[in-house]
């Protein structure tokens with residue numbers, strides 16, 4: 032069975048959806064969290080995974096921070112990384128160790144509304160359709176190759192909360208489905 036880690040910074044609903052998904056061809060062995068107060072940490076205590084809280088403020092620079100994470104990933108023999116609301120750019124230390132093996136979920140139809148607060152950006156732009164994207168992670172901000180996308184209508188009466196709720200309902204299904212698809216595809220090719 033493939034071993035994987037989830038990186039998260041926030042509430043962890045996508046992380047939970049992955050952990051609870053049935054028939055994934057991987058096991059989540061590790062949660063990496065960069066925010067010591069993030070709600071995902073208490074959620075993860077229910078999972079059969081180690082929780083590694085790694086606060087970048089306690090490191091000299093990004094390279095040292097990512098090296099500490101990499102050491103933990105290697106100790107656990109982690110093969111894949113799934114970013115689930117991890118609000119940091121991945122640097123060269125992790126990118127070079129996991130080429131084409133880091134996935135991210137983003138709450139818009141990329142390349143529209145990359146970066147922070149994609150939901151707020153969509154509402155401000157007045158678009159009628161937004162959505163969800165799952166992509167490989169590269170050095171850019173939400174720029175890696177796109178694997179899956181699904182559209183979500185933006186309604187006249189939508190608030191940030193209601194749009195995010197509808198987007199998350201899609202995310203919680205699409206992310207586990209896409210992980211499953213990619214891991215099986217890779218396994219077939221290798």
Ligand code: GAR
Nearest residue numbers: 041042043044045046116136137138
């Ligand atoms: C998700 O909606 C995810 O798409 C978004 O953060 C949220 C995390 O929610 N990610 C980004 O904006 C990445 N740029 P969660 O903690 O409940 O999974």
